[in-house]
Amino acid sequence: MTAQLVSPRAAHARNLRENEEAVECSLCLKNFTKPKILPCFHSFCLKCLQDYVETNAHNQKFACPLCACECVIPSSGVDELQTNFYIKAAQTKLKIAANSPCEVCDDGSRAERSCIECEQNLCTNCSRGHLKMKSSRDHHLVSLTEKSHAGEGQVTSKSFCEKHKGDELSFYCRKCSVPICLRCKVTVHEQHTTEDLADVAAEIRVLLMDMLKGAQGMLPKFHSHLNDITFYNDHLEKEREKLKDEIISQTKKLHEKVDDLCRKMMADVEDEYCVEVARLGTRRHMISDRTTSFSTQLHSANQVVCYGSDADIAWNRDNLAEQLQKMASLVTPSDMIHLKMDFIPSDDVTSAGVGDLIGALKKIRDPTENFKVEEFSAFSVDNSFKAVNSVCPADDGSAWIALGWTADAHLFYRHGVKVKTQVVSRTIDCIGRDGETLIMSSNEQKVVGKPGPGFNLDDFATFPGYNPRGLAVTPNGDVLICLAQSAAFQDYRPNHRNKVVRLNSAGKMINEYGADGKLFMYPLRVAVNVNGDICVSDCRKQKVIIVKKTGELKTEYNGSPGEEERRFEPRGIACDARGHIFVADGAGHAIHMLDHTGRFMRHVVTEDQGLFGPYSVAVDRDDYLWVGCRDADIKVYKLNWT
Structure with a gap:
């Protein structure tokens, strides 16, 4: 089904109307149910807020989903937060017909107020009595007429x-x-x-x-x-x-x-x-x-x-x-x-x-736009000394992580809380994502597959004579895969014809890049930029190679200017929604940021900030930079653009 396009002006006007009415929860986009109001004045359904806090709370605190204002969780839970009786009042008035009679007395008096807790319409006299009764004196009455x-x-x-x-x-x-x-x-x-x-x-x-x-x-x-x-x-x-x-x-x-x-x-x-x-x-x-x-x-x-x-x-x-x-x-x-x-x-x-x-x-x-980098969290996936081969962000603040050719796929939230570990039927080198479906490369088994029931890896494509390494999924569902004729880049030989291939969503070959062996030496990881360029880290050639979708070489990057004598070892590579390219330099202990043309812009984080041996890099949709390092370590940084 084709999505209906809405103009920016129309969307803006619609947002303003929704905000003025304030009848919908910003989390579920439905009418409020048991609305709770936070200290920052934002309101959400009780159930929505409970689900959000369960996932995002840390040290008995959570950030407001709209403005990120820090809120303390009451001792007895989210249910203790203040009820937004003003929203409940608006909902009550919408449900009650005009000139409704009082539901307590029998003299046919017109209802002037309605009790939110009791859901009863009351006339003026009954309203006074309602607030005097011990059982209902603290109830909230909403006026059914305009305020005076x-x-x-x-x-x-x-x-x-x-x-x-x-x-x-x-x-x-x-x-x-x-x-x-x-x-x-x-x-x-x-x-x-x-x-x-x-x-x-x-x-x-x-x-x-x-x-x-x-x-x-x-x-x-x-x-x-x-x-x-x-x-x-x-x-x-x-x-x-x-x-x-x-x-x-x-x-x-x-x-x-x-x-x-x-x-x-x-x-x-x-x-x-x-x-x-x-x-x-x-x-x-x-x-x-x-x-x-x-x-x-x-x-x-x-x-x-x-x-x-x-x-x-x-x-x-x-x-x-x-x-x-x-x-x-x-x-x-x-x-x-x-x-x-x-x-x-x-x-x-x-x-x-x-x-x-x-x-x-x-x-x-x-x-460059004003750009600041703040370390958000640092944690270890396990107690091993394996390198983090791959990080694949999801849409809920979590990411799938693979360690050094093992069969375990670990799911962590960005603040370091582990969600689960799935044992895959084959060893994992790189993890990618096509919508909600994961896709994984297995270097040892020479196969690329998608996890099925029980997380068994169903074959998506096999490559006799080649070892699949890095992979990436394009916006239209094509899959790019780095193929090498040796399991490790140290075993590369001049007669090898290592390449990058493009498959469609059904696994059919669409194109090959560098099949003659001249473009790449050992393509390790691949990413797709917003303009469709194919960005490849070649750790043997010690270059980042950027190729247009047609296969034409666009540019090569061999390290930051002024540091030509320093060894450059590009491993992980990722692109963000602004066209920037991020490269994990394993030898230089740094993350390089390039513009969409492959020109060096700056080091995002270096050894001076405590980074050691970066192997993989990824950027999630909320502008958090995930860096996988040696010794099973993960570092997460917030990229602040203003």
């Missing part, structure tokens, strides 16, 4: 003294900064300055409303950033077509011999814009998530400040003020970095050399 003025919200409830269980909190002690009942006022707080709780709550509301207005001023800035991304995306499309038209117009003046130069230049334009659009999509996703998070925060904060009970407002004054201050001073994303390209036609097509007949593309790309 600020402070009389859609939810009414009473709060009672913990010491004097039957006495309502109606006073506020200025010295102790707590709500108190009448008996507390004339006993423990007799010598303290006290005031009516309603008056103090009104005073606090005025203060918090000013802070809420300051926080609301941040939302247009997020919307502005999203609009900038949309306009820039449109600009990219127009400029791309403009450049193509200029190139085609100029090439019509030239001889047939320059047609090949034209095609190469067009491919260069597509290459640059493909990477730029991928980077733009990643940024749009980040800004959209932040906007959604902030908008739902504002909605919940507005409900708490405007409609919270007097006692809740008084009890939580400091927490509310602190959170709103944080929201008002939130740092918005930095300005985007733009790609600029111009086509410069040749002035003289009669006397210019063949290479200069058409002209040249002028590329101006701003410096």
Whole structure:
């Protein structure tokens, strides 16, 4: 089934409508069931929150799924978190028909309120009696009519003294900064300055409303950033077509011999814009998530400040003020970095050399985005001294890990918690993923397979005379496999014809790269970039070799500039959604970052940061860099792009 495409503007408008209504849980995307509100004002279904905390909690704390604000798990579990009665009130009002009668008395009075706990509609008199009864005095009543003025919200409830269980909190002690009942006022707080709780709550509301207005001023800035991304995306499309038209117009003046130069230049334009659009999509996703998070925060904060009970407002004054201050001073994303390209036609097509007949593309790309690397976790897969051959991230913050040609596939969360170990029917060299299906190469058994029932490896493809090593799955489901005629790169011989092959999803051969033995010496690992380039680490040739999908050599990388004398041993290789290429340098104890053209950008992490013997590398969809090292060690780093 073909997915329906939604324009960025339409998706943005839909998100805003959903956020304003705040009727859906952000985890299950369904109407709230037993909604719980976190200290950051974000709300989720109880069951959704329990499932999320079970997977992501650490040291009795968890990060909010929307804004990553750290939350403490109550002693008795997630169920103890505060219920969001404001959402339950909205749901109640949607279910009740207009002019519904009171369900308690028999005189036909119109229902003015509904009890959330009892799910009963009540008239005005019955509402008063309901809040006086011992069994229901702390229930929450939602108004079925519009609120009359600020402070009389859609939810009414009473709060009672913990010491004097039957006495309502109606006073506020200025010295102790707590709500108190009448008996507390004339006993423990007799010598303290006290005031009516309603008056103090009104005073606090005025203060918090000013802070809420300051926080609301941040939302247009997020919307502005999203609009900038949309306009820039449109600009990219127009400029791309403009450049193509200029190139085609100029090439019509030239001889047939320059047609090949034209095609190469067009491919260069597509290459640059493909990477730029991928980077733009990643940024749009980040800004959209932040906007959604902030908008739902504002909605919940507005409900708490405007409609919270007097006692809740008084009890939580400091927490509310602190959170709103944080929201008002939130740092918005930095300005985007733009790609600029111009086509410069040749002035003289009669006397210019063949290479200069058409002209040249002028590329101006701003410096690298602000980029910071933070170590997130470090752990050992087991107590062996084996190297981590392969790391294959999943979509839930976990990754499959294979150690030095064993038959075990280990699943770990990124913070080091082990999920399980599966014993595969054959030894594993490299693990890849096609959607939800794993695919593995077995060097010793000379086969590539997919785990079936019992994790037995069902044959996907066999290669007589070759040892399958690294593999990667392309976005359209093709499988790229490194093939070598020796089990280890130390056994390479000049007459070997080592290569990389492309198979379709059914295991049928589509293409071979380097079958003549000239392109590669020992292709160890392979990755696919966002523009379709095939990136291969050749540890025997000591180079990273980048080949276009057609098989044409694009470039070779043999180590960072200025370190030519230092041995470069590329092992693991991975690509991210922005077009960057990450290379594990086993001899240099470093992770190199290249741009999509194979140009060195920087070392992401080095031996100075405690990295030793990296063998494998992977980047998950949340921008966490997984590095597999010697001695069964894993290091995980957060790549922070702003």
